[in-house]
Amino acid sequence: MNEKKQDDLNFEKLNDLFVSALRFAENNDVDWQHAITLGAYHLMEFSSWQSEGDIPQISSLMLFAMKTSLLRRMNENLLDEIAAEFSITIEAGPKIRGNESQAVTILIAAMQSCVEEMFKSQGAVTRGVH
Numbered sequence: 001m002n003e004k005k006q007d008d009l010n011f012e013k014l015n016d017l018f019v020s021a022l023r024f025a026e027n028n029d030v031d032w033q034h035a036i037t038l039g040a041y042h043l044m045e046f047s048s049w050q051s052e053g054d055i056p057q058i059s060s061l062m063l064f065a066m067k068t069s070l071l072r073r074m075n076e077n078l079l080d081e082i083a084a085e086f087s088i089t090i091e092a093g094p095k096i097r098g099n100e101s102q103a104v105t106i107l108i109a110a111m112q113s114c115v116e117e118m119f120k121s122q123g124a125v126t127r128g129v130h
Helices: 003-027 032-050 055-073 076-083 100-121
Strands: none
Touching: 003 032, 032 055, 055 100
């Protein structure tokens, strides 16, 4: 078997294992919020180890996966309607160079805090987007 075929099989098997873990959580009434937090934590730990702590790379990959999933569920016209309501300015000064991991950590922490405030403002009840 050639290497590409084996890589494809391994990727497919890994995908199936992730789905099986999520199915286990669902079938056994594991709280979905705890399940995704646990899964995200382990993904971050694994990727930190594999990338030797390359936080910008890890964050970019995780955010790309989130964006891809979210965009599958959103009407892009509705996104355009509210985009003007956002004011996001991020300026990176010269001290960032060489400190990218710390800078990304600050950005992600700030973004999480903003999202948590939006979550709380709706009474901690979300609309389904799946």
